[in-house]
Amino acid sequence: xxxxxxxxxxxxxxxxxxxxxxxxxxxxxxxxxxxxxxxxxxxxxxxxxxxxxxxxxxxxxxxxxxxxxxxxxxxxxxxxxxxxxxxxxxxxxxxxxxxxxxxxxxxxxxxxxxxxxxxxxxxxxxxxxxxxxxxxxxxxxxxxxxxxxxxxxxxxxxxxxxxxxxxxxxxxxxxxxxxxxxxxxxxxxxxxxxx
Amino acid sequence: xxxxxxxxxxxxxxxxxxxxxxxxxxxxxxxxxxxxxxxxxxxxxxxxxxxxxxxxxxxxxxxxxxxxxxxxxxxxxxxxxxxxxxxxxxxxxxxxxxxxxxxxxxxxxxxxxxxxxxxxxxxxxxxxxxxxxxxxxxxxxxxxxxxxxxxxxxxxxxxxxxxxxxxxxxxxxxxxxxxxxxxxxxxxxxxxxxxxxxxxxxxxxxxxxxxxxxxxxxxxxxxxxxxxxxxxxxxxxxxxxxxxxxxxxxxxxxxxxxxxxxxxxxxx
Numbered sequence: 001x002x003x004x005x006x007x008x009x010x011x012x013x014x015x016x017x018x019x020x021x022x023x024x025x026x027x028x029x030x031x032x033x034x035x036x037x038x039x040x041x042x043x044x045x046x047x048x049x050x051x052x053x054x055x056x057x058x059x060x061x062x063x064x065x066x067x068x069x070x071x072x073x074x075x076x077x078x079x080x081x082x083x084x085x086x087x088x089x090x091x092x093x094x095x096x097x098x099x100x101x102x103x104x105x106x107x108x109x110x111x112x113x114x115x116x117x118x119x120x121x122x123x124x125x126x127x128x129x130x131x132x133x134x135x136x137x138x139x140x141x142x143x144x145x146x147x148x149x150x151x152x153x154x155x156x157x158x159x160x161x162x163x164x165x166x167x168x169x170x171x172x173x174x175x176x177x178x179x180x181x182x183x184x185x186x187x188x189x190x191x192x193x194x195x
Numbered sequence: 196x197x198x199x200x201x202x203x204x205x206x207x208x209x210x211x212x213x214x215x216x217x218x219x220x221x222x223x224x225x226x227x228x229x230x231x232x233x234x235x236x237x238x239x240x241x242x243x244x245x246x247x248x249x250x251x252x253x254x255x256x257x258x259x260x261x262x263x264x265x266x267x268x269x270x271x272x273x274x275x276x277x278x279x280x281x282x283x284x285x286x287x288x289x290x291x292x293x294x295x296x297x298x299x300x301x302x303x304x305x306x307x308x309x310x311x312x313x314x315x316x317x318x319x320x321x322x323x324x325x326x327x328x329x330x331x332x333x334x335x336x337x338x339x340x341x342x343x344x345x346x347x348x349x350x351x352x353x354x355x356x357x358x359x360x361x362x363x364x365x366x367x368x369x370x371x372x373x374x375x376x377x378x379x380x381x382x383x384x385x386x387x388x389x390x391x392x393x394x395x396x397x398x399x400x401x402x403x404x405x406x407x408x409x410x411x412x413x414x415x416x417x418x419x420x421x422x423x424x425x426x427x428x429x430x431x432x433x434x435x436x437x438x439x440x441x442x443x444x445x446x447x448x449x450x451x452x453x454x455x456x457x458x459x460x461x462x463x
Binding site: 026029030033034037038039041042043045046054055058059062063066076077078080081084085088089092133134137138140141152153155156157159160161162165177180181184185187188191 | 202203206207209210211212214236237238239240241242243244245246247248249250251252253254255258259261262263265266267
């Protein structure tokens with residue numbers, strides 16, 4: 001893999017939960033849920049805004065994971081990236097189909113608070129690793145020019161096309177495309193260095 | 196298309212922002228290029244980093260138990276759980292579903308009620324028709340029994356047969372009398388009598404040897420062809436019975452003949 005890097009790192013690589021889930025191990029599925037559901041729920045809340053939508057899609061996501069775990073290929077990417085891609089894809093699909101974009105930012109908020117007990121949640125070590133990863137990602141994103149970061153987030157969390165982002169930002173389409181490509185390239189390089 | 200250009204498309208595609216044309220160009224090259232496979236995987240991984248900046252949020256604890264419980268009961272149950280959840284939620288957030296469902300239910304209920312009412316009316320009508328047919332059937336059965344009895348009498352070896360002849364006012368008329376002595380009855384078959392007016396009936400007279408005046412018998416009408424069949428009971432069958440005659444009398448009959456004009460007449 002060119003410049004291969006793995007998110008979630010030690011926990012991820014040392015405990016290929018998805019491989020055991022693919023063999024029908026329900027205990028590993030529980031561990032997988034405990035480890036990743038807070039992260040995936042946060043992503044879905046950010047995309048969908050409404051908790052009930054996010055919970056519904058989170059449930060769909062884990063069912064899909066349970067039934068499609070055999071499709072995971074650790075040689076192509078990390079467990080977390082695979083799970084995030086499924087949740088994000090289903091979240092964007094839901095967002096587009098229901099067109100629940102209004103008030104999303106207000107409801108999601110910039111700082112989302114927990115609405116329920118995390119039980120049992122990631123272990124202490126896993127939490128520490130996740131927190132470290134999160135800080136590194138925030139740092140990497142903060143190093144991007146605002147224009148590039150905003151364009152990436154609009155595409156990633158709102159599922160907007162290039163032309164929709166250009167219209168939203170009032171910028172030429174070519175400019176937006178270049179910003180997105182540069183932003184992704186820098187993010188990839190920055191995180192590769194971080195590894 | 197150069198690899199730099201393809202890499203740019205891979206970056207956009209990882210965000211879900213590549214256009215259809217860009218995706219087509221990339222994936223037509225992608226299948227045969229290991230380098231582009233790795234680039235695409237790298238950018239997909241990098242895109243997921245954007246999600247990792249978010250502070251994790253605990254989902255409701257009930258969701259965990261629901262999903263895990265569903266998994267324990269198998270894949271189908273999981274789908275069922277989702278369907279239920281989805282249905283409940285859709286009903287909760289979209290009240291128009293309730294209105295639509297209620298309208299549909301009322302329409303179906305109304306349609307069913309109308310159907311039941313129609314069936315009930317049809318049933319009542321059919322029951323009335325059945326009663327009418329049963330009555331008709333009983334009548335036909337009675338007629339059949341009578342015809343059978345008459346035939347039995349006519350064909351009995353002990354039955355006496357004699358004729359009544361047409362008279363001056365009706366020379367073509369005639370009648371055949373089948374006298375069943377054992378039963379004191381006779382069956383009389385009339386032919387070619389003139390059609391009787393609506394206010395008058397034919398009346399049979401029983402001429403007796405032991406009485407100066409004939410006994411009045413039953414009245415009858417004839418068909419347009421001039422025929423009729425009469426069954427007469429309680430006839431004197433010994434030497435008292437001398438003959439039979441028919442006159443035209445006021446409708447309903449009279450105790451004594453009002454005229455001496457016979458239409459058919461015959462001796463026993």
